[in-house]
Amino acid sequence: MARRTQGTSAGLDRGKIARAAVALVDRDGLDRFGVRRLAQELEVDPMSIYHHIKGKAALLDAMSEAVLVEMMADAGDPPAGWAETARWIARHYRELAYRHPEVFPLLVTRAQTAPVALTALDRLIGAMRTAGLPDRVVADAPMTLFGFLNGYLLAVLNGQPGTAPSVDPAAYPGLASVAPLQHDYGTAAEFDRLVDTVLAGLDARAATGTGDPLT
Template sequence: MARRAQGTAAGLSRERIADAAVALVDRDGLERFGVRRLADELGVDPMSIYHHIKGKAALLDAVSEAVLAEVAAATDDTSRDWEEIARRTAHGYREMAYRHPRVFPLLATRAQTSPVALIALERLVTAMREAGLPEQVVADAPMTLFGFLNGYLLAVLSGESGEDTGTPAIDADTYPTMAALAPLQAGYGSVAEFDRILGTVLGRVQDRAARGGTR
């Protein structure tokens, strides 16, 4: 693609750059991503991108923010029930991860401090406080929830598609307990499995709250 000369108006905006960067990572992966390749996709000089986003680290943050905005757009913002907010946020986050599996590692490995990320967390912890949950439980909630989400989704999306690949064969003579449990572990990566484990995580939060925030 022909590149515009540096300084020539290119109709760029931060949003347009971020959207193009998301598309590029979706297609080619993070390992091949760079400002020069993005500039080629946009048909601009790399310095034109730097006028809007200052460096590759800031560009990766813009990519993260763009996909998190999809979660915010798909999440109902009228509920005041903290558990419903947590469940809707978690499922929206999962759906985004499946749409952008090559972008997702950015969310799991970089601190997310953009306004769209903080607004989502503020809504969750505010609802928890209004419900009277202990302060320590509320303070721990973001790490508890997103620790599970990031770890689970990284594991699931590390495969070819993240879809159920069936229950692996386990030698029942050597590992009898694991073999007995294997049928209950079917549906790897499915919505049903995700929702079940999410319920366990949220149940743990509820248990701590019932004990006044103690372990």
């Protein structure tokens, strides 16, 4: 098919461009991604892309938004209760990370201010306020939860789920003593357990009535 002339939209819109960019990064990786390669994939002139999305930074943001929209479209309605809502977000976020491992780093390294991201956080905050949790705990919850989620998922995406760490017991006796308990590294079971640990910490702070750390 002949390439479109410069500036011709070719039926493009922001969503179609972002989804094509996600598919390209899924296939070839983020390091090889560029607007010219995307234009070749869409068989358009690069200016057709810039007509809808102003620059590569805006395109990366559009890609982040596209995978979050996909996540929320598959998620359905959140359950009742703030902890259940947090687990619901966490599990769907993990699924997104494994579905789009090459795109996922964008969610970690770029500010997520798209409506779909803010809506998910607003649901969590609304559930926490409905439950009567202290404002300090509510305010800290998004950073606490996503600090864990982003760090954990980046760590395990390229690992071997279900593989226990191998350490020299003579050099690292403490690590060696707990290694058998880490056999489920990277698995859904480990993920759920660690999410519960994060939520238990928030719940413990809420128990003080002020959200201040327990002493």
